[in-house]
Amino acid sequence: MLLEVFLVLGTVIIYFLFSKKKEETLPFKDGWWGKGQKPDTEEDTTIRPFKVETTEEELSDLFRRLDQARFTEPLENSCFHYGINSVYLRKVVSYWKNQFNWKKQVEVLNKYPHFKTKIQGIDIHFVHVKPPRLSEGQSAKPLLMVHGWPGSFYEFYKIIPLLTDPASHGLSDEHVFEVICPSIPGYGFSEAPHKKDFNSVSAASVFYELMLRLGFNEFYAQGGDWGWLICTNLAQIAPNHMKGLHLNLASVSKMGFTHLLSILLGRYFPGLFGFQEEDIRRMFPFLEKGLYRILSESGYAHIQATKPDTVGCGLNDSPVGLAAYILEKFSSWTDMEFQNLEDGGLERKFNLDDLLTNIMIYWVSGCIVSSMRFYKENLQKGIGTQKHEKLTVQVPTGIASFPNEIMHTPQAWAQKKYTNIVSFHFMPRGGHFAALEEPELLAKDILQFVGKVEKEQLWKKKRE
Amino acid sequence: MWQEILPNAWKSVLSRIRSFEYSQKNAVLVPVAALGVGGILICWLRSRHKIKTIEMGDGWWGSGERSLKGREDDSIRPFKIETSDKEIEDLHRRLDQARYTPHVEGAAFHYGFNSSYLKEVVSYWRNQFDWRKQVEVLNKYPHFHTTIEGIDIHFIHVKPSYVPHGRAVQPLLMVHGWPGSFYEFYKIIPLLTEPAKHGLNEGDLVFEVICPSIPGYGFSEAPHQQGFDSIATARIFHKLMKRLGFKEYYIQGGDWGSRITTNMAQMLPQSVRGLHLNIVFLGKQSLGRLISIMLGAYVPWLVGLSREDARRVYPFMQKNVYDLLRESGYLHIQATKPDTAGCGLNDSPVGLAAYILEKFSTWTDKSFLHKDDGGLESKYSLDELLTNVMIYWVTSSIVSSMRYYKENISKDPNLNAYNRFGVHVPTGIAAFPQEIVHTPRTWAKDVYKNIVTYSYMPRGGHFAAFEEPKLLAQDIMQFVRKVEQM
Numbered sequence: 033m034l035l036e037v038f039l040v041l042g043t044v045i046i047y048f049l050f051s052k053k054k055e056e057t058l059p060f061k062d063g064w065w066g067k068g069q070k071p072d073t074e075e076d077t078t079i080r081p082f083k084v085e086t087t088e089e090e091l092s093d094l095f096r097r098l099d100q101a102r103f104t105e106p107l108e109n110s111c112f113h114y115g116i117n118s119v120y121l122r123k124v125v126s127y128w129k130n131q132f133n134w135k136k137q138v139e140v141l142n143k144y145p146h147f148k149t150k151i152q153g154i155d156i157h158f159v160h161v162k163p164p165r166l167s168e169g170q171s172a173k174p175l176l177m178v179h180g181w182p183g184s185f186y187e188f189y190k191i192i193p194l195l196t197d198p199a200s201h202g203l204s205d206e207h208v209f210e211v212i213c214p215s216i217p218g219y220g221f222s223e224a225p226h227k228k229d230f231n232s233v234s235a236a237s238v239f240y241e242l243m244l245r246l247g248f249n250e251f252y253a254q255g256g257d258w259g260w261l262i263c264t265n266l267a268q269i270a271p272n273h274m275k276g277l278h279l280n281l282a283s284v285s286k287m288g289f290t291h292l293l294s295i296l297l298g299r300y301f302p303g304l305f306g307f308q309e310e311d312i313r314r315m316f317p318f319l320e321k322g323l324y325r326i327l328s329e330s331g332y333a334h335i336q337a338t339k340p341d342t343v344g345c346g347l348n349d350s351p352v353g354l355a356a357y358i359l360e361k362f363s364s365w366t367d368m369e370f371q372n373l374e375d376g377g378l379e380r381k382f383n384l385d386d387l388l389t390n391i392m393i394y395w396v397s398g399c400i401v402s403s404m405r406f407y408k409e410n411l412q413k414g415i416g417t418q419k420h421e422k423l424t425v426q427v428p429t430g431i432a433s434f435p436n437e438i439m440h441t442p443q444a445w446a447q448k449k450y451t452n453i454v455s456f457h458f459m460p461r462g463g464h465f466a467a468l469e470e471p472e473l474l475a476k477d478i479l480q481f482v483g484k485v486e487k488e489q490l491w492k493k494k495r496e
Numbered sequence: 497m498w499q500e501i502l503p504n505a506w507k508s509v510l511s512r513i514r515s516f517e518y519s520q521k522n523a524v525l526v527p528v529a530a531l532g533v534g535g536i537l538i539c540w541l542r543s544r545h546k547i548k549t550i551e552m553g554d555g556w557w558g559s560g561e562r563s564l565k566g567r568e569d570d571s572i573r574p575f576k577i578e579t580s581d582k583e584i585e586d587l588h589r590r591l592d593q594a595r596y597t598p599h600v601e602g603a604a605f606h607y608g609f610n611s612s613y614l615k616e617v618v619s620y621w622r623n624q625f626d627w628r629k630q631v632e633v634l635n636k637y638p639h640f641h642t643t644i645e646g647i648d649i650h651f652i653h654v655k656p657s658y659v660p661h662g663r664a665v666q667p668l669l670m671v672h673g674w675p676g677s678f679y680e681f682y683k684i685i686p687l688l689t690e691p692a693k694h695g696l697n698e699g700d701l702v703f704e705v706i707c708p709s710i711p712g713y714g715f716s717e718a719p720h721q722q723g724f725d726s727i728a729t730a731r732i733f734h735k736l737m738k739r740l741g742f743k744e745y746y747i748q749g750g751d752w753g754s755r756i757t758t759n760m761a762q763m764l765p766q767s768v769r770g771l772h773l774n775i776v777f778l779g780k781q782s783l784g785r786l787i788s789i790m791l792g793a794y795v796p797w798l799v800g801l802s803r804e805d806a807r808r809v810y811p812f813m814q815k816n817v818y819d820l821l822r823e824s825g826y827l828h829i830q831a832t833k834p835d836t837a838g839c840g841l842n843d844s845p846v847g848l849a850a851y852i853l854e855k856f857s858t859w860t861d862k863s864f865l866h867k868d869d870g871g872l873e874s875k876y877s878l879d880e881l882l883t884n885v886m887i888y889w890v891t892s893s894i895v896s897s898m899r900y901y902k903e904n905i906s907k908d909p910n911l912n913a914y915n916r917f918g919v920h921v922p923t924g925i926a927a928f929p930q931e932i933v934h935t936p937r938t939w940a941k942d943v944y945k946n947i948v949t950y951s952y953m954p955r956g957g958h959f960a961a962f963e964e965p966k967l968l969a970q971d972i973m974q975f976v977r978k979v980e981q982m
Contacts, residue, residue, distance in 0.1 A: 357839070398597060
C-alpha cells in the first residue's frame with residue numbers, strides 16, 4: 033500500500049516538475065547598454081521623429097573609396113565557388129558609382145515615418161507605418177517585424193504596403209496592420225550596445241519595452257534570420273501580450289537522439305518520423321543538403337561569433353569589401369545553385385538599387401562591426417546550451433517554409449519547440465530573404481495565419 | 497625425448513658435411529649461400545619498395561592554356577623590391593581615412609583586434625614607420641625570381657659570407673606560412689649562415705638558406721588555376737632546389753611550411769637529408785587515440801605522454817576543442833569563401849593589419865587575449881610586424897593567400913590524406929609551449945617514423961622563427977648535427 037502511494041506521489045511530482053519546466057516563461061532581461069555608468073536620472077522615454085539624411089561629404093567620401101578600390105582577379109572558371117566573383121563585383125561598383133542615386137534612395141527610405149526612442153540606455157530606431165485608411169469599425173492590428181543579418185528594416189519596404197493596405201494590392205482586407213520595423217541594436221540607425229552580453233533575449237526585452245511604450249498591449253510578431261530568434265524569445269518572455277508569432281525560419285538548435293535517428297532513417301520511414309514528401313525532397317540526401325551545406329556556408333558565422341571586431345574592421349573601411357561580403361549572402365542564401373553562375377544570380381531576384389540601399393545602411397551608420405558582435409553574444413557559449421533554447425513556445429505560431437532556405441526544418445521537428453503551430457506551409461519558391469524576394473507570398477501567408485488566429489481567438493485559448 | 501634427438505641429429509648432419517669432399521662441400525654450400533644472399537636481396541628490395549612516396553605529378557598554374565611549344569624559361573633572375581612615392585601616398589591616404597568602431601567596454605582582445613590599440617598602431621604606421629627604409633632592410637638579402645609550372649616563384653638565397661676551409665655548407669630550404677612570409681626568417685638567417693659570429697658555436701655546421709614565397713603569397717605569382725595545394729607547392733619547391741643545383745638538402749617549416757615540407761619529404765625522400773618542423777599537424781583521431789587521450793589525463797605515462805606533454809595537452813576539451821573552435825573562424829571562412837573574406841582586406845590596409853596582427857597576438861601567447869594591446873609589442877617591434885603586413889599590402893596577395901586554405905582543406909578537411917604515406921626521412925621537431933596545439937612525440941610517431949630529435953622549447957609560440965630565432969636555430973643545428981653523424 034505504502035509503495036503504491038509513493039509511486040503515485042512520485043509520478044505526480046515528476047509530472048508536475050516536467051510540465052512546469054516546459055511552460056516556464058523566459059524572464060525579461062533588464063539591462064543598461066549605454067556608455068559608462070547608468071545615470072541616476074529617469075530615462076528619457078520620448079519618441080522622437082527621425083529622418084535619414086545624407087551629405088555631400090558622405091557621398092564624395094564614398095566615391096573616393098569606390099574609385100580607389102583594389103580588386104583581385106578570380107581564378108579561372110571559379111564563378112561564385114570561392115566567394116564573390118570580383119569580375120561581377122566590378123560591375124556592381126561601376127553601377128554604384130555611376131547610376132545608383134543615394135539621395136534618391138534616402139527619399140525612398142524616408143517615405144515611411146521613422147522614430148527613435150531611448151530604451152535601456154540606447155537609442156532604438158524604428159519605422160512605424162499605419163494604414164492609410166480603415167473600414168468602418170476596423171482597427172489596425174500591431175505587427176512587429178524584425179530583420180536579421182545582413183539585412184535591415186529596409187527588407188520590409190515591399191511587404192509593408194501589402195499589410196497596411198492589402199485591398200490596394202489585390203489581397204483580402206479582412207485584417208489590416210500597422211507595422212513596426214525596428215532596427216536591432218547595433219544595426220542600422222539603432223545605437224550599438226556599449227556593454228558586453230547583448231544577446232537575442234536582450235533584444236527581445238528591448239522590443240517588448242518598445243511595443244509597450246507605443247501603447248500596444250497585444251500584438252503580432254514576424255521574423256526571419258535573427259528576427260526569428262528575437263521574436264521567439266519575445267513569445268517566451270511575454271506570451272500574454274503576443275497574439276501570434278509568424279516565422280519564415282524555424283531553426284531547431286537542440287538536436288537530440290530522435291533527430292539523429294530521423295536523419296538516418298527518415299528517408300526510408302518518413303511516416304514514422306512525421307516527415308512529409310516535401311520534407312524528404314528538401315532535406316535529403318542529408319549529407320549534401322544538410323551537413324556540407326552548413327559547413328560550407330557557416331564560415332562567416334564562425335568568425336563573427338569569435339572575432340567580430342577583427343573581421344568587421346576592414347569592412348567598415350572599404351565599401352567594396354562590405355558590398356562583397358553582404359552580396360555574397362544575398363546570392364547563396366537566395367538559391368544555392370547561384371554559386372554556379374558567374375554573376376551569382378543576384379539580379380534575377382533583386383535589383384541593384386535595393387541591394388545597394390541595404391548595404392548603404394550598413395555603410396553610412398558604420399554598424400558592420402556591432403552587427404557582427406550579435407553573433408558572438410548569442411553563439412559564444414555554444415549552440416543549444418542557453419536557457420531560452422530549452423524552453424518551448426506556446427503562442428500560436430505560423431511557419432512559412434521557403435524552399436531555398438539554407439536548411440530545411442520539418443514540421444515534425446519544429447513542433448517540439450513551437451507547441452502551438454496553427455499553420456505550416458511549404459512556399460512554392462523563395463529563399464532566406466523572403467520579405468524582400470517574395471513579399472506577396474509572405475504577406476499572403478501572414479494574412480491567412482492571422483485570419484486563423486483571429487477567427488478562433490486562439491490567443492485566448494492558451495491562457496485559460 | 498625429442499630434446500635429445502634434435503642435437504644428436506644436428507651433430508650427425510654436421511659431421512656428414514665435414515666428411516664431404518671439397519667439391520661436395522661446395523655443392524652444398526654454394527646453393528645455400530646463394531639462397532641466403534638471394535633471400536637477403538629480396539627482403540632488402542621489398543623493404544625499399546615498402547616506403548611509398550607521393551607521386552610527383554606535374555602542373556600548370558599560368559593563365560590560359562599551357563603553351564606546348566618551346567621550353568619553359570628556367571632562368572633565375574635577380575630581383576629587388578621597390579616602392580614609389582605613389583605607393584606610399586596611396587597608403588597614407590587610406591590610413592588617414594580609416595573608419596574605426598569603438599569596442600565594447602572591457603573587450604581587450606576577446607572580440608578580436610581592439611580598435612583603440614589599432615588606432616595607436618595606425619598612428620605609428622602613418623607617422624613613424626618608414627617603408628623605404630624597410631624596403632632596404634628587405635633587400636639586404638639577395639632576391640630572385642624564376643618561372644616554374646607557369647608562375648614566377650620568388651625566393652631569397654643567402655650564402656654564408658665566409659666558409660672555413662673544408663667545411664661543408666648545408667643547403668636549407670625554409671618555408672613560411674599564413675599570415676607570415678619569407679620575412680619571418682630574417683632574424684634567424686644570420687644565425688644559420690654565420691653561427692660563430694652570433695655566439696652559436698655549433699661546431700662544424702654552416703648553412704646556405706633558401707626562403708621561397710609560397711605561390712600566391714608575397715612576391716611569388718599567384719596561381720591562375722584552381723587546385724593549387726601543398727602537393728603542388730612541394731613539387732615546385734623540389735624543382736626550385738633542383739634548378740639551383742642541389743641534389744640533397746634540409747628543409748624546415750612551420751604553419752603551412754610544415755605541411756609543405758612534410759609533403760616534400762614524402763614526395764622525394766632521397767633528396768631530403770632531414771626535415772625540421774616547429775609544428776606537427778595530425779588530422780585523424782582514431783579510436784585508439786581517443787582512448788589514450790582519456791586515459792592520458794590520469795595516467796599519462798601509460799599512454800606514452802611525458803609530464804610536459806600532459807601539461808600542454810590537458811585539459812583536453814579546453815585546449816584542443818574549445819580553444820581551437822574559438823581560434824579557427826578565420827580558417828573556416830578562408831577555406832570556404834576566400835575571395836569574399838579577402839576582398840575588403842585588399843582595399844583597407846587598416847583592416848588587413850587588424851586581421852593579420854590579431855594572429856600575431858593570440859598565436860604567440862594565448863594569455864594575450866586579456867590584454868588591451870594584445871601583448872604585441874612585448875615580443876615584436878611594430879616595424880617588423882608592419883613590414884610583414886606591408887608585404888601582403890604592396891603585393892595585393894591577401895586573397896590568393898587565403899585561397900590556399902580552400903585548395904587544401906575543402907578536398908581533405910582533416911588534412912590527413914597523405915598521412916598514411918608516413919614520413920621516413922630523419923625528422924626533428926621543436927615543440928614550442930605556446931603553439932596553438934601540442935603534438936606529443938608518441939602521437940607524431942604515427943606519421944613521422946624517423947624522429948631523431950624532439951625538443952620541448954622553453955618559451956615561444958607559433959611564429960617561432962620570428963619570435964625566438966636563437967632557440968629555433970639552436971634546435972635546427974643540434975638536429976642537423978645528429979643527422980650528419982648518422
